[in-house]
Amino acid sequence: MKRDLLPQVKKYFKTNLHTHTNISDGKLTPVELIEKYKSAGYQVLSITDHNVIVDHSDKTTEDFLLLTGVEVNINDEHYLPTKGYWGVTYHLNLIAKRPDNLWQPVKVYGKRETAAPYEALVTSENMPKVYDVEAINNIIAKSNEKGFLVMYNHPVWSGQHAADYLPLKGLWAMELRNTTSIVEGYNENNHAVYQEMLESGMRLFPTGTDDAHSEKGMFGSWIMVGAEKLEYDAVIRALEKGDFYMSCGPEIHSMTLEDGFLEITCSDAREIFVETHTRSARYACAAEGESLNSARIDLTRFFGWNREVPSDNAFFRVTVFGHDGSYAATRAYWVDQLTLADTGNVDVMERYR
Ligand SMILES: [Zn+2]
Ligand SMILES: [Zn+2]
Known part of the structure; x- marks a missing residue:
C-alpha cells in the first residue's frame, strides 16, 4: 500500500x-x-x-x-x-x-x-x-x-x-x-x-x-x-x-512511498535531490528544455543498506529546484517512523543476499 x-x-x-x-x-x-x-x-x-x-x-x-x-x-x-x-x-x-x-x-x-x-x-x-x-x-x-x-x-x-x-x-x-x-x-x-x-x-x-x-x-x-x-x-x-x-517557489503536490520507491509530483522542476543520513543520495534532472513534474526514485538499496548497517538516525528528505533556482524542501522522514511496507526491506534483503 x-x-x-x-x-x-x-x-x-x-x-x-x-x-x-x-x-x-x-x-x-x-x-x-x-x-x-x-x-x-x-x-x-x-x-x-x-x-x-x-x-x-x-x-x-x-x-x-x-x-x-x-x-x-x-x-x-x-x-x-x-x-x-x-x-x-x-x-x-x-x-x-x-x-x-x-x-x-x-x-x-x-x-x-x-x-x-x-x-x-x-x-x-x-x-x-x-x-x-x-x-x-x-x-x-x-x-x-x-x-x-x-x-x-x-x-x-x-x-x-x-x-x-x-x-x-x-x-x-x-x-x-x-x-x-x-x-x-x-x-x-x-x-x-x-x-x-x-x-x-x-x-x-x-x-x-x-x-x-x-x-x-x-x-x-x-x-x-x-x-x-x-x-x-x-x-x-x-x-x-x-x-x-x-x-520559495515550487509546489510539491504529492509524495508517496511504497516498497522502497519514492514518488513525487510537483510544479515545473529542473532537478530533485533526495538526501539521506549517509553519503547515499539520489538525483533526478529534467532533460534540456523540459520540465520535471514527477519522479519515481529507487530507495530500495538505501533501505536495504540501512538494514545491513542500522542507524538510529536514518532519514531521507527531498528538495525540489525550479528552473529559476527557487526551491521547496520537505522535512526529514526518519526511517524508524516508517513501516516494512514503506521501505520494502524484506524484498531488498532477499535480492541482495
Ligand atoms: Zn526577526
Ligand atoms: Zn532575528
Missing part, C-alpha cells in the same frame, strides 16, 4: 511564521502588515516582534489566522562596544500553542514607545540572557514546558557556526531560508546547516520565513501547512507534527 508522506487535506495554508511590526523595529502596524499578507494569498501569519509577545487573535478572521509569537534574542555582548557591529547572537522564534499564552522567557523589549502599552500584558520570566549553550538550552526547555514551538532563526545573519547550533536541544524547527537576511545580502539558504543538524541527530523541521520588517522582505519564503481547518488548534497540531513543507 502506498503511504502518503504529505498530509492528506483539502487545502494547504500559506504561512509566514516570522514578521515584525512597529511594536518593535518593523515599519508597518499589525493591521497594515496583515492586509499585505492577505492580499498576497497567505492564510496564516505570526507576528513575532522582538522580545514582546502580543496576542493578535482579535484580528483573526474566517480566512486569515494570526498565531501568537515572539522573537527572542540573546546577544554575545562582547563584540558590541569594541567592533561596532552586531556581534554573534541567538534568535529564537516562540510560537504559542494557545493564542492567549503571553508568557515569555526574557525581559520585554520596552525601548519602543509602541511597545509600552503591551508591557503590562507581559508576564516575563526574565531568564538570564547569557550567550552560552547551557543558558539557551534552558530558555528552549522552559519555552517548551510553557507551551511553545521553538524555531532557530537565521544562523548566517546571526554569524553562528556548528559549535553554536549543534548542541541545542528541544528545537521544533530551523529557518532553512529567511527572506530578509537574503535581501540584506546574507546567503541565508541553509541547506547544509539543516543537513548537518539532522546528521548530528537533531530531529527538527525546516521552515521558510520572511522576517519582514518592511515591504522589502515580504513574500520570499514560506511554509505550506496541511491542516484540517484554518483554526488555531488545527494549524498548531499540523506544525507540531511536521505536516508542512517550506518553499
Whole structure:
C-alpha cells in the first residue's frame, strides 16, 4: 500500500511564521502588515516582534489566522562596544500553542514607545540572557514546558557556526531560508546547516520565513501547512507534527512511498535531490528544455543498506529546484517512523543476499 508522506487535506495554508511590526523595529502596524499578507494569498501569519509577545487573535478572521509569537534574542555582548557591529547572537522564534499564552522567557523589549502599552500584558520570566549553550538550552526547555514551538532563526545573519547550533536541544524547527537576511545580502539558504543538524541527530523541521520588517522582505519564503481547518488548534497540531513543507517557489503536490520507491509530483522542476543520513543520495534532472513534474526514485538499496548497517538516525528528505533556482524542501522522514511496507526491506534483503 502506498503511504502518503504529505498530509492528506483539502487545502494547504500559506504561512509566514516570522514578521515584525512597529511594536518593535518593523515599519508597518499589525493591521497594515496583515492586509499585505492577505492580499498576497497567505492564510496564516505570526507576528513575532522582538522580545514582546502580543496576542493578535482579535484580528483573526474566517480566512486569515494570526498565531501568537515572539522573537527572542540573546546577544554575545562582547563584540558590541569594541567592533561596532552586531556581534554573534541567538534568535529564537516562540510560537504559542494557545493564542492567549503571553508568557515569555526574557525581559520585554520596552525601548519602543509602541511597545509600552503591551508591557503590562507581559508576564516575563526574565531568564538570564547569557550567550552560552547551557543558558539557551534552558530558555528552549522552559519555552517548551510553557507551551511553545521553538524555531532557530537565521544562523548566517546571526554569524553562528556548528559549535553554536549543534548542541541545542528541544528545537521544533530551523529557518532553512529567511527572506530578509537574503535581501540584506546574507546567503541565508541553509541547506547544509539543516543537513548537518539532522546528521548530528537533531530531529527538527525546516521552515521558510520572511522576517519582514518592511515591504522589502515580504513574500520570499514560506511554509505550506496541511491542516484540517484554518483554526488555531488545527494549524498548531499540523506544525507540531511536521505536516508542512517550506518553499520559495515550487509546489510539491504529492509524495508517496511504497516498497522502497519514492514518488513525487510537483510544479515545473529542473532537478530533485533526495538526501539521506549517509553519503547515499539520489538525483533526478529534467532533460534540456523540459520540465520535471514527477519522479519515481529507487530507495530500495538505501533501505536495504540501512538494514545491513542500522542507524538510529536514518532519514531521507527531498528538495525540489525550479528552473529559476527557487526551491521547496520537505522535512526529514526518519526511517524508524516508517513501516516494512514503506521501505520494502524484506524484498531488498532477499535480492541482495
Ligand atoms: Zn532575528
Ligand atoms: Zn526577526
